[in-house]
Amino acid sequence: MASKILVVEDEREIADLLVAYIERAGMHVLRATSVPEAIMVHNQSAPDLVLLDIGLPGGDGLDVLAAIRRRAGTPVIMLTAVDDDVSKLSSFRIGADDYVVKPFNPAEVVERIRAVLRRASGEREPKRLSVGPLDIDLEARLVSCRGEEKPDSRLNLTPTEFEILAHMARYPRRAFSRAELLEAAAPGSDAYDRVIDSHLSKLRQKLVAAGCADMIEPVRGVGYRLWLENA
Template sequence: MTDRILIVEDEREIAEILTLYVENAGFEVARATSFQEAVRQHAQFQPDLMLLDIGLPGGDGLDVLGSVRRRVDTPVIMVTAVDDEVTKLSSLRIGADDYVVKPFNPSEVVERIRAVLRRTRGARVRRLLSVGHIEIDLDARTATCGPPGKRTRLPLTPSEFGILAHLATSPRRAFSRAELLEAVAPDSDAYDRVVDSHVSNLRQKLAAVGCADVIEPVRGIGYRLWAEP
């Protein structure tokens, strides 16, 4: 599976150079140019690693880092023109995995990406959620359903996977639409009811592999996962 890299950089020329080198190294790339877009793209694209500038329109790269770290442990390399010890230490304290100062050698950035991915994967324990016949691999971002030995992989969109994974963190608990929307698209301007569309598609895909009715609507609230073995 190709690793996904999210490049958060508002300077077009730098972003294009990074994109060229990172794609040529065999990675899949998505880009963001502002604070809001970075947070949204992270939730939707679900990268394996993020290259993150500090100075961004609409906010600070350190705030993006803090937002990501409150939810997941995606590796982050800061790529910035800010070359002072205070900012570097703040980045590392919040949870950055590496720090590259502009101007940089793009080939070196690619090698740092590879090094951080190797290091973080070696230290990471595989994270699985299992509820009834549903198994969710949070690192591979895959979900399967069915009895052991006969599981079928679900063809989920990032939003559908995020909703299913969030429901699986607390089986039988009723989650509001707002909670589910925040889990898959923080800072989104979408209405809570967009969750209904995602859940409807998710339930159809579950039913298609023999896992019907495991997601129940909760009147006046939202949804819950009720997967019996």
């Protein structure tokens, strides 16, 4: 069943952007734009996680956080333009699970949602990923490719190439934008997202050289995906 995410944000453009990315990640979104509405929707709908702005009509987002904590243990990520230590400390003391400052990368917000949901459910990050002939050891940071001509051939990847491949392997067949892949490989980087094309070109060459088919393919108008017919 898809996770229900309550987005509490009074700026429509920001809310629409978040909703688009969260729904694209396969989650269901509820919306609220004020303190009273946020508390009401939370009480009525029991979301799995709340994205919560601090500056809201009808009060303060911290009031919503406190109301949620009095009633439930719903994970809450603060999403706000308020970037000071007092607000951050107050949020965490009341019970926030994460704190994201605007402006933000919506793809990063989605990954933070996934991470908080995993922690809340007790789910742990797997130590290994296997997609078709690819075997990725996340702890040792090793990648091997079980090709027909070169069985168990190990790929010599740069740190950036490893992060890109591991991120794509977590969601095989999903199309990623260049910005999403850049954020996954180098969070907070101010590099142009087109630099990802160079990394992907070298990564695809290494996959082929290791004996694997060219598993990474471009998606017109979007970016790239790790593709297997039966993945």
